[in-house]
Structures are given as C-alpha cells and as structure tokens.
Amino acid sequence: MFIFISYFFQFILLQSIGNPASYQAEKINKLFNYFNIVAACMLLLVCFLVIFICIKFKEKKSDLREPKQTTGNKKVEALMIGIPTLLLIWFFYQSLITMNAVASPVPLGEEADIIITGHQWWWEVYYPKANVITANEVHLPVGKHLLMEMRSADVIHDWWVPQLGNKMDLVPKINNYLWLDINKPGKYIGACSEFCGAQHAWMRINVVAEGENDFQNWLARNSKDAVIPKDSLTMKGAEIFQTQTCASCHRIQGTAATSNVGPDLTHVASRSELLTGLMKNNEANLYKWINHPQQVKPGARMPDFKYGNDSVNAIVHYLAQLK
C-alpha cells in the first residue's frame, strides 16, 4: 500500500525516494519497504483486534452476570514479548547489512572521484582525476563505483538526492565521504537538506547521470579553457568581467579569474539552469540576475553592482557564449 502511494506520488513530486537509481538507493529503498510492510501489517492487526474485541465482548442485554475474571496469561505474554523481540533483531540485522552496503568504510589513501564543496548557496564540483572544476550541474558516470568527497566552504550543508541514496553532511573543515553506484542514466533532482541560511530553499542539486562515453565527452569539453570572445560586444563583456569585480569572485578557466567565492563560469552557457535551480539558463534570466541580484535571490553573496544596461548586456553576451 505504501509502496503504491510512493509510486503514485513520484509523478507529482520533483524529488521522490520511490524510484531508486543507484545501488545505494535500492538498498535503502528495500529496507524502507520492509519497515513499511511490517508496520502496515501491525497497524491492520491492531485495528482488527480492537474492532473484533469490541464486538465479541460487548455487554449482552440478556446476560448481566459479571464476566469471567482472569489475571494474566503467561503464553500470551511470552508471545507479546517474543514477537517484537524477533522483529527488532531482524530489523537491526537488516539495518546493519544496509548500512554496511551503503556506507562501507573508505580505505586509507583512497582518492575521491568527485569533490563536492558546499557554498552559500551553490555547489562547487571538482573532478580531481581530470582536473575539471564546474558548479551546480553535477555530471556523474553511470555504472562506476564513485567515491564522493564532501566539503564545506562556510556553514553545514547536506547533500541529498533521494533517488541516489543517502544524505551526507558537508561540514566545514571535515571531509565526509559518500559511495555512489548509479545504475540508471537520467536527471536527478535533490536539495540541500541542512538549513544553511537565507537562500537554503534555492540550493537545489541537479545531477546529470550519463553513460561512460557521454561522461568522458562532457569531461573533455569541460577541461578546455573558456571560449575566447570574438565580436566587439562579447569582448567588451569580457573586459568588464575582468576589470569590474566579477573576476574577484568567479573563475573562468583560461583567464586571470581564478576565485571560488562564486560559481565557476568557464562553461556556464552549457548548463540548463541558473542559480542552483532558481531559473532556466537563458539570456533574459541572466540579464535579470546580473542587473539586480538581490531582487532575484535576496541574501546571495553577489551584490547589486549598479552597472548600466549596456554593461549588463555586454556581460550577458559574454557569458551566454561560454559554451
């Protein structure tokens, strides 16, 4: 019944645990369903007994004698202790097995495949083996035993993509690890699950899981330096970007901008969403955001620079061709 309900809701909800897409999520989902089925059986049993006893032992008009008085029943008592004990032992065992399968210890010296760093309010994604840095849109290969390292640049965040398994806290100055074996390609949506400040609600996770070939192609494209601006408008945008404070927070590979206070913008135009899921990535939205950041995402680290319309236009054109 619960499984049915969760499958029903997954068509309505953006995020759902109902349709696992990784080995870890499958394990967790299986355990969750065990708990649900047993809990549902117990609920039905209790409801049945309450109704049954109410009807069976109802006072009869014809029989007004005092009912038979009993004190305790050792067999029933042993059953009522024994059955929950067995159930608890079984669930404890299942939980341990699941925990061990999902979060097995990380061997010493094991190098992470992906390093995720939580920032207020965006995700920095670093692929140390390919030396690629990107942001917000997390591309992951299907069918690999991935080790994700979780870090935080400021406050505690929490990584949770329900279809991909368990949560993991991103704690400042502590590295946490998460194993991930994705087995279905697709787009998975998650959200920061630890209250992290004003824009916590718009700190969504966008995972793109793709086959090994697609992933390697994507990685190769993203390891390249940013496109060099060609026409005069984009050149003007690039100049504003480098000279008027954008470069002090953002990074564009192949230019002098190397900071990680704000998201990496090397291939920003290739991403589908802006601002961790707040808006679709197009020039109109980019214009809105750069023109008045504090109206679009109040509290975000990016201040209102009060550029003129021409300057904003130039920056938007520059960013929109960074494919």
Add this chain to the structure above:
Amino acid sequence: MNQSIQIPEPTSAFPGIGVSSDQGLLQWISSVDHKMIGIMYLLIALIFFLIGGAEALLIRIQLAEPVNHFLTPEAYDQIFTMHGTTMIFLVAMPAVLGFAVYFTPLMIGANEMAFPRMNSFSLWITFFGGLLLYFSFIAGGGPDAGWFNYAPLNFFRIIQRLDRKLSKP
C-alpha cells in the same frame, strides 16, 4: 522528628488562591504562592502557545504552494526559528514547570516550595526572557539560524548582520 508541622492558612497578608483580598492584579504579580505561580506559568505557556501557533500558520501559508512569495526568505527563517524556540522554551518548559510547581508541594505534603521567592523570580525571568526574545523583531530582526542554532551558521548570521549595519549609509 515527631514535631507536628504548622501549615499556615492563607491570610490577606499572605494570600493564596481563594483568599479574597483588595490587591487585585498586584496579588498575582507579587505572589510567592506555589499554586498561583503554577497557574501563571500555565498562562505564560498559553500566551506563547498562541504566538507560536500563529507563526506555524504563517509557515504553513508560505509552504501551501511552491514558489510562494508570501514571506521573504529572511522573514521565513526568523519565523520558523522563533516558532521552534517558542514552542520548546516558552511553551513546553513553562507548562511542565507550571504543573510541577503546582502539584509537587501537594504531592509531598509540603505547604510551599522550598524557596518561594526564587520560585517567583524564575517565573518572571521566564516571562521577561520571552518578551526580550520577541523584542528582537522590533530591534532589527529575530533570530534566524534555526532553533538548533548550529555553528557556524549562527555565527555567520551575526557577522552578516553587522556587515549590513555597518555598510548602510
């Protein structure tokens, strides 16, 4: 040890519940009687329960539909933080204390709490503590780091607030 204990009857000089006096509200405010203090604890819990409940309603209105602009992010954070803080520290705890202060002396057969003036002091410090917390809404924004106030988020908020205050022209 067999001395009999003298339990004074409430008089107008030392009034309790059911003793008529001409003191009116002052009788309650100045009271050190454990039953009156217990009742006042429960009243405080009730007042803050209504406030906390109103905050819960605001949270639910905000969450009634996606991408709702009923509350700004800052206001929402303040309200859910204060909802949690209120319900735990200004409702649940005073309510438990109210019952404890009212019933414990009756259950153990004592005529009063051991330190009646301290008992009264605890009540009023709870009440004014709650008022001080709510005063922060008038004084530039309530607490907004969640009622658990995890470090370093709580600390970050202080810095950001100071920044905003200092950078304002």
